[in-house]
Amino acid sequence: MDLATLEALRSPAGVPSHPAIFLALGVVTWALHIMAVHVTLGSLLLSLIGLNKGGDQAAHWRRLSYMALEHGKIGVSIAIVLGVAPLLFVQVIYDPFWFVSNVLSARWAIGFIVLLLVAYWLLWLHYGLVRKAGEASASVFWGWISFALFLAVGFVMHLLTSQMLYPDEWLQWYAPDGVIDASGSGAHAYNPARYAFFILLSLPVTGAWLLGCRQYLAGRAEEDATYIEFLRALGVRLITLGGALAVAALLVWMLTLPAKAAGFAYSPWSVLMAAAVVVLIVLGHKVASGYALAAVSLGVELTAGVLREALRLDILYGVHGYNPLNYTVNMDWYSTLLFFITFAVLGGLALSFMLALAWQSGRTRGVYTASPLIARLADWTLIASLAWVAQYFLFGAWVLLR
Ligand code: HEM
Numbered sequence: 001m002d003l004a005t006l007e008a009l010r011s012p013a014g015v016p017s018h019p020a021i022f023l024a025l026g027v028v029t030w031a032l033h034i035m036a037v038h039v040t041l042g043s044l045l046l047s048l049i050g051l052n053k054g055g056d057q058a059a060h061w062r063r064l065s066y067m068a069l070e071h072g073k074i075g076v077s078i079a080i081v082l083g084v085a086p087l088l089f090v091q092v093i094y095d096p097f098w099f100v101s102n103v104l105s106a107r108w109a110i111g112f113i114v115l116l117l118v119a120y121w122l123l124w125l126h127y128g129l130v131r132k133a134g135e136a137s138a139s140v141f142w143g144w145i146s147f148a149l150f151l152a153v154g155f156v157m158h159l160l161t162s163q164m165l166y167p168d169e170w171l172q173w174y175a176p177d178g179v180i181d182a183s184g185s186g187a188h189a190y191n192p193a194r195y196a197f198f199i200l201l202s203l204p205v206t207g208a209w210l211l212g213c214r215q216y217l218a219g220r221a222e223e224d225a226t227y228i229e230f231l232r233a234l235g236v237r238l239i240t241l242g243g244a245l246a247v248a249a250l251l252v253w254m255l256t257l258p259a260k261a262a263g264f265a266y267s268p269w270s271v272l273m274a275a276a277v278v279v280l281i282v283l284g285h286k287v288a289s290g291y292a293l294a295a296v297s298l299g300v301e302l303t304a305g306v307l308r309e310a311l312r313l314d315i316l317y318g319v320h321g322y323n324p325l326n327y328t329v330n331m332d333w334y335s336t337l338l339f340f341i342t343f344a345v346l347g348g349l350a351l352s353f354m355l356a357l358a359w360q361s362g363r364t365r366g367v368y369t370a371s372p373l374i375a376r377l378a379d380w381t382l383i384a385s386l387a388w389v390a391q392y393f394l395f396g397a398w399v400l401l402r
Helices: 003-008 019-051 058-093 095-104 106-133 141-163 167-174 192-200 202-218 225-255 259-266 268-286 290-316 333-363 372-401
Strands: none
Touching (some): 019 058, 019 202, 019 290, 058 095, 058 106, 058 225, 095 106, 095 141, 095 167, 106 141, 141 192, 192 202, 192 225, 202 268, 202 290, 225 259, 225 290, 259 268, 259 290, 333 372
16 A cells, blocks of 8 residues: 555544654553553463462462452453553554554454453452352352453454554455455454563563562561562562563564564564563562562563554554654644643542552551541542543633633
């Protein structure tokens, strides 16, 4: 497909800020999305494995299983919310590619929501059954089905992202041998090694997360030292073995890139990615602070975000000439400022409140009473939310009446 046709598919409204802002935000928010995805997948896996595990560490596995299930349950919500942000950004600067990919596989794109809904409901069913069974052996059947559906959800995202990279194939996919196939049921381009890399990365990331949990629990009074050691050993093992598997998948992905991007395998980006995982593995053995390791794992996610973006630019700009940065800008200061202020003030306050509350209450044994600082944070979060809603309606009214 020639460049003029690709550019004609752009939104005639242009973009409301410099495209570089959308590009950078896309990478950063995707890294946050995938961090939540990875902690969720890893936690669910550990929980499912640990629930009915026997042996002399059965009690530790059972305790971990309950904790990991809570993390997985909350993590899914965070992953979904954080998935929306990169979805918006990719639609803004790569709309010619994203929407064609979605239309070509429309059944998959719509099925994504159905799969996600069912996976989410089954997770709650599993959660309810586990809670009901208490210490008794609980069935993990629905939990495994839910886990498999979450993997399928990730695969759909992988499919839609991959198909974007083949504009020269779109026509053939839409009308194979000249006969139009408007069913939207085809899955046209995917790379199992790329998908495996993004899924396997959940093992080292969850390992680092576990080490963070270990440090948090170690700060509690009268904590069981053998459980703390169990978490440490498991976290380091996950980082090491999972990290090695992820690097192997990365290698296969790089060796199976489409011919038009084969050179990318030897670019600094792919080397940087492998190095980031290796650094996490090495630090996992050397650094005692679990919080620091969790922060390093976020750095690994950011590197993965940069790698994906570099590959996309390498193909769409390098091969097809599409430059997302020359999108027409129709500067809209109000929405740009509103976005950043919402992010920093409202997001900052609400997140600080929720994290501080969870942090302090988790460290408390028995009934927790919020400190005055937390109570004030709650007030300010509410005030900021109300102010946001008020500006939304006032600005809308001003636009209508002016
Ligand atoms: C909870 C299950 C989910 C899993 C396991 C998952 C997993 C993934 C994976 C593995 C990728 C990378 C694909 C690749 O680059 O090959 C990805 C990308 C992405 N995901 Fe998710 N995801 C989930 C849910 C969501 C949800 C609910 C949304 C949106 C509301 C979302 C939005 C995105 C976006 C926008 C991208 C990147 C698109 C792009 O830049 O090309 N994801 N996801």
